Amino acid sequence: xxxxxGPNGITVDKLIELMxxxxxxxxxLKSLEELVFGGYVDVLGESGSVRVVASKSVRTSMVALELHxxxxxxxxxxxxxxxxxxxxxxxxxxxxxxxxxxxxxxLSLSGETPELTIPELLELIRPIRDRLGSVMGSEQTLPLxxxxxxxxLVSKYKGDTEAKILENILQKEQHVRDA
Numbered sequence: 001x002x003x004x005x006g007p008n009g010i011t012v013d014k015l016i017e018l019m020x021x022x023x024x025x026x027x028x029l030k031s032l033e034e035l036v037f038g039g040y041v042d043v044l045g046e047s048g049s050v051r052v053v054a055s056k057s058v059r060t061s062m063v064a065l066e067l068h069x070x071x072x073x074x075x076x077x078x079x080x081x082x083x084x085x086x087x088x089x090x091x092x093x094x095x096x097x098x099x100x101x102x103x104x105x106x107l108s109l110s111g112e113t114p115e116l117t118i119p120e121l122l123e124l125i126r127p128i129r130d131r132l133g134s135v136m137g138s139e140q141t142l143p144l145x146x147x148x149x150x151x152x153l154v155s156k157y158k159g160d161t162e163a164k165i166l167e168n169i170l171q172k173e174q175h176v177r178d179a
Contacts, residue, residue: 002041002054003062003116009044009053040116061113068105069124075101076128095132102128 001018002010012032019028032052035041040058044051054062079094102125109117147170155163 002035002052003058005054007053007059009041009051012050012052015052040113057112058116061109061111061117064108064111065117065120068101068108068121071101072098072105072124072128098128098132 002015015032016025016028023031032041035052036043039055041052041054044053075094075098079091079098082090082094105121106118109121151163151167151170154166
């Protein structure tokens with residue numbers, strides 16, 4: 001919230017006033033103290049009031065986040081129009097571009113303050129994943145060595161029974177492809 005107030009920041013009194021419906025005054029001040037010590041905000045005293053301003057790195061990260069959001073929304077709009085006009089090849093191209101945009105966003109935002117930007121990016125991505133998740137990765141196939149590694153990971157984390165089930169499914173799928 002502080003970062004959205006721009007380079008002028010917000011007075012502590014105004015911040016408390018806005019946050020009171022959600023938190024107590026003491027918890028707002030405690031959170032603010034943690035942000036100051038974490039280097040996320042700077043405190044400025046001017047003419048009888050105290051202002052808090054998001055640090056330069058936080059504001060830069062927010063610019064990057066908002067830019068990636070715009071790019072992702074544009075890719076989603078392109079996908080929607082290609083689906084509505086029933087252009088299957090164009091839709092596949094849009095899905096690929098959307099996947100690349102999401103990957104680029106994660107790589108870019110994992111820089112200076114990922115603890116602030118990645119959770120917000122995940123909130124944007126969650127509905128996309130829920131609606132398009134099965135379509136987005138459907139054309140990718142893993143090489144045999146990675147499939148074996150995957151089965152090993154499933155065995156390690158989910159147990160041998162789950163690994164055997166996965167192995168059987170993958171073998172059946174391979175037989176269908178070969179037929």
